[in-house]
Structure formats: C-alpha cells, structure tokens
Amino acid sequence: MTEISLAIEQKKFPKSSQPQSENIIADLNLNIHSGEFVCLIGPSGCGKTTLLNLVAGLDENYQGTITFGAPHNDCRIGYVFQNPRLLPWRTVRENIELVLPLYTPDHTVDELLASMKLTAVQDNYPQRLSLGMSRRVALVRAFAINPDILLMDEPFVSLDAPTARKIRKQLITLWDQQQHTVLFVTHDLREAITLADRLIFLSNSPMTIVRDVKVTVPRAQRFNENQIEQFKNQLLSQYPDINHLL
Amino acid sequence: MTSTTNPQRTRYLAALSLFVFILLWHGIASWLATPVLPEPIKVAEVMWSEIYHGDLLHHLGMTLFRLTLSFIIAMILGSALGILLGRTPTIDHFFDNWLIIFLNIPALVTIILCYVWFGLSEVAAILAVVVNKLPNVIVTLREGAKSLDKDLLEMAQSYRLSRKKILTQVIWPQLHPYFMAAARSGIALIWKIVLVVELLGRSDGMGFQLHLFFQLFDVASILAYTLAFITVIQVIEISVLKPLDHYGRRWQR
Secondary structure, three states, X not given: OOOEEEEEEEEEOOOOOOOOOOEEXXXXXXXXXXXXXXXXXXXXXXXXXXXXXXXXOOOOOOEEEEEEOOOHHHOOEEEEOOOOOOOOOOOHHHHHHHHOOXXXXXXXXXXXXXXXXXXXXXXXXXXXOOHHHHHXXXXXXXXXXXXXXXXXXXXXXXXXHHHHHHHHHHHHHHHHHHOOEEEEEEOOHHHHHHHOOXXXXXXXXXXXXXXXXXXXXXXXXXXXXXXXXXXXXXXXXXXXXXXXXX | OOOOOOHHHHHHHHHHHHHHHHHHHHHHHHHHOOOOOOOHHHHHHHHHHHHHOOOHHHHHHHHHHHHHHHHHHHHHHHXXXXXXXXXXXXXXXXXXXXXHHHHHOOHHXXXXXXXXHHOOOHHHHHHHHHHHHHHHHHHHHHHHHHOOOHHHHHHHHHOOOOHHHXXXXXXXXXXXXXXXHHHHHHHHHHHHHHHHHHHHHOOOOHHHHHHHHHXXXXXXXXXXXXXXXXXXXXXXXXXHHHHHHHHHOOXXX
C-alpha cells in the first residue's frame, strides 16, 4: 500500500539516433492514492507499457520524477506483463518461489495457487500450460510477494471471455484482501469499468492525460453487465472526446 | 527422420553398422595382406597385451589428464569471457579483432610458440591447448549471451532478484545449450590438439607413443591406441555429456 506521484516532463524513444525524436510521453502528472485501483486506457502503441516500465524502474532514461510513499527501495513492485514471462526451466511453483524472499512460509504460495485453481499443475513446466494458466501463474507470482504496488499490462488480453471474467473476479477478491495500489493498463473500457476505482484516459503520442474519471458503479454491482454498459454509455456521451481513444 | 524410429530398431541398426564396418576392415586387410593394415583381430590382440603388459593405461591416463585440465580451464575462462563480451558491447567491439586473430592462428603455431617461449614443460603444453580452444568457447558463449531473452531479464529486474539469482536462474539456463555445444565440440577439438602437443614436446601420453610407433612403422599399435582412446571419449560422451544435455533440456516439451 503506497501512493505514487508521477510527474513526467518528457520521455523520448530510447536509443533514437535522430536528435529531434518524438516524445512518447509529455507533461504527464498523476497522483495515485494508496490502495487505489487505477486503469490506464488509451489507444494501442500510445506508450502505456513504457509508462509502467518507468514506474517499475526498468527504464530510467526520462525527464521528470516518480515518487512513492515509501522510499523506492523498500517498495515491493509486482509486475504482470503482457506476456506471462515465466522461466520455462522452472516449474510453476519454482517460478513463484523464485521471486519470494527467503523463508517465506509455504502456505502463502499454497493458498494463492489454490485460489487460482493451479494446485494441480504446480509441478508442471510452463511450456505444458495453456496461455490462460500461464497468465494465472504470472498473477500468483505478482501477488505472492505481497506487493505495495501492482503493475498490470493488459494481463487478460487474448484470453477467452469466460476465463477472463473468472480471473477478473479472482483478481478483485485478492485485491480486496491485500489492498495494493494497482496500475492496470487496458484498452477495453468495459474491463476497466469492471475493475477500477478511477479511469485515466490517455492520448496518442505524445501520451498525456485526456480525462480522469471516477467509477461510480458500486463494487457489489461490478459484475452486472447492464450496470457496466450503462456507465460506459453515460461516460461516452458525457465525454465525447474519449471515443476516438478506444 | 522417418516415423519408424523406435529405440530398439535404432540400437539394432547401430550394432549392424558397427559390425559391417569391422567386417569391411577385415575383408580389405586380409585381401591386401600387408603389415601396414592389420586385421581387426590383430589390433584387438595388441590392445589387450598393451593394456595388461604394456604402458597403454599410463599414456592414456596422461593424455586424459591433460585433456581434462585444459578442457576445464578453457570452458570456465571461455564462459566468463564470452558472457562478459556478450553483455557489454563496448568491450565486445574492442576485443572482436583479437578474437578473430586468435581464432585463425593455426593450432601448430600456438603449440610451437608456447614451447619456444615457455620451454618444453607441462604448463606450456596445457597453455597451448587452452589457447587453441579458448576463442571457440568465447565466441559460442558470446552468441548465447547476446541472445538472452530481454523479457525475462526485465522480469528479474522488476522483481529485484539478487545478482546471484539472475545469473544462476535466469541467465545460465539460457546459456546452457551454448555451453553444451562448446563442450561437445571442445572435447573433439581438444583431444586432437593434445596429441600434437604431446608429439612435439612431451615424453609421455598418446601423442608421444604414436610418434614412437610411427618411427617403428607399427600400425597395429597405432590403431590399438586409437581404438582405446575413441572408446574412452565415447564413454565420456555417453556417461557425462549426454546426461548433462538431457538434464538441461528436461523442461522442454
């Protein structure tokens, strides 16, 4: 549980040889409260993944500041990438245990595996899993470290609808228990409304914030399709400028 | 590959081909009936008596000792340097020409130079073999280190894995196939070089003995030594390298 303040003046393409290379991100200021679930929505290729990488500390080549409520090194970050990024030479369980601090009790992993219905495959190698299962393992890995900040980059893309719905429910259940600060990238507005406290609409390059909207649908109603559809339509008619971002 | 590759059939084929080879050898040898091509049975007899009454085991042991030592040094040093070059482009660009030079120096030249500069000593002999093999290992491991999966490295970085974990759990398994390729071609290359090293400047080992037999025109002994050596190398391949390779690939579908 940590708040995040982003103040990114500009971020250019890395290793671009042209001196006047285009900015990917410009003048992006965003404050995220502790325990908040924030969805970043924008056209594909606009720089959302780049932004998550900046927050994760994978890319330090930008102008601006990113500060956390806790000192940067004490801040545990769980990152669910667009592809699962499991080590193929370690079993499901070994993949999760790899990122854990030493002497983590076994039951932490056991419970998470059970909640994602992965107990039966915990000793399998990732190449023998379906994509949906691999994505769930990646989720468990991110949750297992009990992160202060959870970064998720379209983690459910290319999953079939029923599976995605199931995992979304599991995600919310786990988030309810642990209350991490979540930054969730998607270009699916319905998914965003289902999950988030707050929606941030981002423009194409250079990426900057177009709208910042609170989701008013109560948590209990989030898996009611009609409520989501209703909120979506209301949003689109209220802010017609976000239409072209989707 | 055909669909009929059951293991029993493969083993049968392997045995058959070996049998045909020996039969062919025997046929040609008895047809020519010359002392410079003895029959297989004669070679087997010589090998037997060399093992039990001669010095074959001593010389074989010396060669294996040199082979093992230079192999281990070349693999460890070559892996470390290869990873270093593969991960740091500046150093790589700087040393690229050096590598090409060392790759292209004939083995015989390094051996002669080592003996001239460092004397006819054991150290010079081992050094000559290592210098011959090292560039090969470096180049292979460098390719491996260059093609590391960036996604997995980012994962390791974002989860703040320790350097040790990144090296042993993320990087090393990706280099394993390259290491095995270097090891296998390494043994094949090194043992040939070791023989030349022994021939030119040592007073024991396979190479020294072969030189002696050459002067005596004793082809049966030459073949007996060769046979003994090939057998040992095959045993190493089957009992050490193959299981290692298999273990490294256990996770693959």
